[in-house]
Amino acid sequence: QVQLAESGGGLVQAGGSLRLSCATSGLTSTDYNMGWFRQAPGKEREFVAAISWSGGATDYLTSVKGRFTISRGYARNTVSIEMNRLRPEDTAVYYCAASSNRRVLGRLISVYEYWGQGTQVTVAS
Numbered sequence: 001q002v003q004l005a006e007s008g009g010g011l012v013q014a015g016g017s018l019r020l021s022c023a024t025s026g027l028t029s030t031d032y033n034m035g036w037f038r039q040a041p042g043k044e045r046e047f048v049a050a051i052s053w054s055g056g057a058t059d060y061l062t063s064v065k066g067r068f069t070i071s072r073g074y075a076r077n078t079v080s081i082e083m084n085r086l087r088p089e090d091t092a093v094y095y096c097a098a099s100s101n102r103r104v105l106g107r108l109i110s111v112y113e114y115w116g117q118g119t120q121v122t123v124a125s
Contacts, residue, residue: 002026009119022096024077033099034079038092047107086123093118
C-alpha cells in the first residue's frame with residue numbers, strides 16, 4: 001500500500017522558515033517525480049514545486065522561486081521542501097504527491113497518482 005506522509009508544518013512569523021518533509025512507503029520515491037502542492041481556504045489546490053525522479057530537474061511556482069527549495073532527502077524515500085522568507089499568503093495545507101510519469105515534470109494535479117494527507121502551514125503577519 002502506497003502512503004505519503006507529510007510533516008514539519010506549523011505556525012511561523014512572516015519572514016521565518018519551515019522545512020516540510022514527505023516520507024513515502026510502498027513505493028521508491030526515486031522512481032517517481034515528486035511534487036508539493038498547497039491549498040488555501042476557499043482556493044483551489046495549486047502547484048508549488050516539483051523534483052524529477054533523478055533529482056536533476058526542479059520546477060517552482062513563480063511566487064516561491066528563490067524562497068523555496070525542493071530536494072530529495074538523505075533518507076532514500078523522503079522529499080523535502082525548505083521554505084524561507086515565508087509570507088502570510090503562503091498559508092495553506094501543503095501536500096506532497098508522486099507521479100510515475102517520469103517524462104514530464106508536471107504542474108497539473110492530474111499527473112500525480114499518489115497524495116499525502118497534508119500538513120498545515122500558517123504564516124502570521
